[in-house]
Amino acid sequence: MNFWQDAWNVHNRNELSSFLAAASRDFAENPEAWENSDIASFLEAMGAWVQDCDGVFVRNGEPLPSADAWATVAKAVAAARVYE
Incomplete structure (x- = not known):
């Protein structure tokens, strides 16, 4: 997942919901990649x-x-x- 690029491609509620779900999965799978x-x-x-x-x-x-x-x-x- 390329968070920065994916964030700029969010244009509606459904896309935001999908982005947040993917971010949650990424955090669970790659916590070391998260500065915060x-x-x-x-x-x-x-x-x-x-x-x-x-x-x-x-x-x-x-x-x-x-x-x-x-x-x-x-x-x-x-x-x-x-x-x-």
Whole structure:
């Protein structure tokens, strides 16, 4: 799995769900490939990337995510905390 390339190919809810399932499988099968192997460091890194990501979108010719996109990510993280 090429996470970076696969992430840029997510354009809808089903593709995101598939991407997350593949990421979960990859973590289970290749934990040594993950720099942030616990939830605390993963969330910290995710937050840091969100703060610094504008240049990534600009360099890739992509528009910056909308406020609604950021709110959806926040809701997904909050829901995953308790969702079974």
